[in-house]
Amino acid sequence: MGTVAGAQQILAGLKEAGIDLVSSVPDINMMQLINLLYEDKDIAHVPVGREEEGIGVCAGAHLGGKKTAMLMQNGGLLNSCNGLTTTALQFGVPILLLIYYAGDIGDNAFHMVGLVTEPVLQGLGIKYVMLRDPAKVKQDIGGAVVLANSSKRPVALLLTRAVL
């Protein structure tokens, strides 16, 4: 379910990077972070029923000048491939993708989702960085948001249990 300290670190990184809105579909490993988002007054939190919906919500908010992030598990990344392709990439929409990396090394569940996650991101042409060092979380979030905005594309951060 993640740690409070890890969640606080990520939330602080999102604020420093200027993220205004986070859409989410939960995973138990991101529970602490999602709880913080529900309580936070600075970042608008938009829970949705399916990840592709969140891509649409982020795209709509981007049209209004908002900096957005989509929080989901990597299974949700697979659910959102069409939205990422035909909305985010086709229209040039920057979105920070915060993806819990289920099926990572040491994980005894969702191994197949884990195995296909990076090839799918590569296939989509979405730049990604794996977060394993809690000390670098804020820096990597900031860098990913800068790259997303300058390249006008989604950029993904794969969140491992070490940083959550």
Next chain:
Amino acid sequence: MKRFECLQAIAPLIDRELFVTTAGGATAEWNALRPSDGNIQVKTLGLCSSIGLRPCHRAFPSAKFSSSTATALLWMNLGSLATIGLHQPKNLIHICWDNQQYESSGGEPTVATAGKIDFAGVARNAGIQSSSAAATVDELKQAVIHALEPRRTAFHLGAHRSRPRRSPPLRYDELENKYRFIRYIEDSEGINILRVPMPASYLQK
């Protein structure tokens, strides 16, 4: 009733509102009737209302937002009705065309063809209180008037079996459509959205 006639009836009601349409004939018909940079065409089937959800919720408190989709596409993202019901954006009107076919891909029947699904009822039970099914052009027009004043979340279903009216295609690709749409929001809302990143050497001076 025919979709084009419905759009003709609605167009004069839509002033500075933002309008999201999905792939298919409705986009060309709408842009022929109401050419505006406040129109944007979505390419991902089923995402019209998701894209329309957020801008009208907090980013632009004064803007109204309408989205137009079809039952086949709504079926692809039926959960979007629950999301709208949850967030209750006060200025989103979601218009859904019940044409009972996959219009753009050859007219194949959809789940709506059997007539067993009450989409307006689904929307109402998902939390969109102002939901209705219109059988005539005037019913749809009155429903849109009702939704426009005062601000409320609304879902309206328009049944039609008409073929798409031959209309010129949208003049812009996705990127031009996006930038024009954003500029339209900037002008309407008096805000600055698009910013060009400055090179580091400039920022250091």
